[in-house]
Amino acid sequence: MxxxxxxxxxxxxxxxxxxxxxxxxxxxxxxxxxxxxxxxxxxxxxxxxxxxxxxxxxxxxxxxxxxxxxxxxxxxxxxxxxxxxxxxxxxxxxxxxxxxxxxxxxxxxxxxxxxxxxxxxxxxxxxxxxxxxxxxxxxxxxxARKDDSERESMRKAARIADRVLQETFEDIEVGMSERDVERAIEKRVIDSDADSYAGGIVTVGERTAFPHADTGHTKVEEGDLVMIDFYIRVDGYFSDITRTVAVGDPGEKCREVYEVVREAARAGREAVAEGVPYQNVDRAARRVIDDAGYGDYFPHRLGHGLGLEGHEPPYLVEGNEATLDVGDAFTVEPGVYVDGVGGVRVEDDVLLTEEGAEVLTETPRDLRIL
Incomplete structure (x- = not known):
């Protein structure tokens, strides 16, 4: 056989x-x-x-x-x-x-x-x-064309990531450091059915304006944004999720940025369909950000493939004219990062099935005030 x-x-x-x-x-x-x-x-x-x-x-x-x-x-x-x-x-x-x-x-x-x-x-x-x-x-x-077994592993990874993230939200409070938050995530992943914690980034306050900073020692203050981005593996397959939350009222500007990113993420997810060029999904989300006047503050592609690696083809980026196919799994993760103010990213894992786009990560996307 x-x-x-x-x-x-x-x-x-x-x-x-x-x-x-x-x-x-x-x-x-x-x-x-x-x-x-x-x-x-x-x-x-x-x-x-x-x-x-x-x-x-x-x-x-x-x-x-x-x-x-x-x-x-x-x-x-x-x-x-x-x-x-x-x-x-x-x-x-x-x-x-x-x-x-x-x-x-x-x-x-x-x-x-x-x-x-x-x-x-x-x-x-x-x-x-x-x-x-x-x-x-x-x-x-x-x-890129995930079979049924691969799809189920990725669904399980996303379910675990959702649970870990929402439980970690309950821990976050003024005075915690970025490293404290990441350790809380890692401990929960180790105690879960995941293979492993595969890395992450936690940033606080103005450091959320750095799209790919290292987790550091900055402590949470009242009114800060907290950006959490992490990977886990299940059966060798990745999930990758980002949510941005606030500890207390983050102020009008941060709320505005958050709503722009949330709407861009929705537009990106809704653009996913078989036969659509990858670049068109990027365009759908980027259009929302451009129209809001924040185009210069969205410096990266909309998403990347997921599977046995946390970053793998296909890439949702301008210039990629290849088209979405059933079995593709990838992230949709628009972000806006404003120096001196802060940044917001909302990232979900999406699987294209025979029935259409399946969003694997389900943690709510409305601004959460802790």
């Missing part, structure tokens, strides 16, 4: 030009997608080798053999090497054995974003660098 990973590996070649004979996959989320293997990059070069006509092969340290065999079964050929003072040289010798047996040549594909020079250099003795293509467009096209 063909398993989901075999099906994905076969489908990958359907997304590539027929001239590509070999695919090399380094440790990455694409490796996990194609094999079920979750491997970190280390000083030991590792490559999964796929071809149209022959069984998979792996160039890897000997100590990883059992784990890879469990994932790929008995049909994989191993080209292993032991620990050495120079693991790169040892890996190169293993790759030479593979190349000799497989007669490697012709066009190949690797994922430029995740493949290090360490692995890439193994290929260049056997493939002209000019013939090596970027695998990411093909891999991204597959990974």
């Amino acid at each position: 063909t398993d989901r990973y075999e099906t994905r590996r076969s489908a990958l070649f359907d997304e590539l030009p027929e001239s590509v004979e070999t695919v090399y996959v380094a440790p990455s989320e694409t490796l996990r997608y194609l094999s079920g293997l979750s491997m970190h990059q280390s000083e030991r070069p590792t490559l999964l080798v796929l071809s149209r006509e022959t069984e998979p092969a792996a160039v890897l340290p000997k100590l990883e053999t059992d784990r890879v065999a469990d994932a790929l079964g008995d049909d994989v050929s191993f080209y292993t090497y032991g620990d050495a003072t120079d693991p790169t040289r040892a890996a190169s010798e293993a790759f030479d054995r593979l190349a000799e047996e497989r007669e490697l040549s012709g066009e190949a594909a690797v994922e430029f974003r995740s493949t290090r020079v360490l692995e890439y250099n193994l290929l260049t003795d056997y493939h002209d660098p000019a013939s090596i293509r970027d695998l990411e467009p093909a891999a991204a096209a597959l990974r």
Whole structure:
């Protein structure tokens, strides 16, 4: 019986030009997608080798053999090497054995974003660098179309994120620091059914005007905005949510900005439909912000894909003329950031299903005064 990973590996070649004979996959989320293997990059070069006509092969340290065999079964050929003072040289010798047996040549594909020079250099003795293509467009096209199992994992991740966020709101009070708030979130995630807390940003007061600041030690004061943005993983799949709340009355200007962003987020979500260009969803939200006079204060794209990574294709940004397809999962997260005043971002996770746009995150979007 063909398993989901075999099906994905076969489908990958359907997304590539027929001239590509070999695919090399380094440790990455694409490796996990194609094999079920979750491997970190280390000083030991590792490559999964796929071809149209022959069984998979792996160039890897000997100590990883059992784990890879469990994932790929008995049909994989191993080209292993032991620990050495120079693991790169040892890996190169293993790759030479593979190349000799497989007669490697012709066009190949690797994922430029995740493949290090360490692995890439193994290929260049056997493939002209000019013939090596970027695998990411093909891999991204597959990974973007979430199947039923992936969708359910993302729904679960969003449910947990909603619960954690709303419980954390009850903790926030004057005198707490940004780090205090993030620790409260992280503790709740650890105590939940999520795989892990995957990172976040908490900013307070005027620091909310920095779209991507690090969580710091600034303490909450009466009237401050508090922006909370965090990721969690469930079954390897991400949720990503942002809400901005106020501790006491934030003032008329902050209320105005909040309403503009809330309306922009609504417009973005409502623009989601099969066949709509990604850039049009960005445009729908951005139009609201531009019309309100805050266009110069919205410096980032509207959203990014979600899946095995917190940021992955597709990107909802001007210039992306590709169109939304069933199975796409992504964020819709407009923001307005005004120096000396503060910033507001409202972020939701959206899945495009056969029935239309499904908003996975449900935490209320009205301005919450704590």
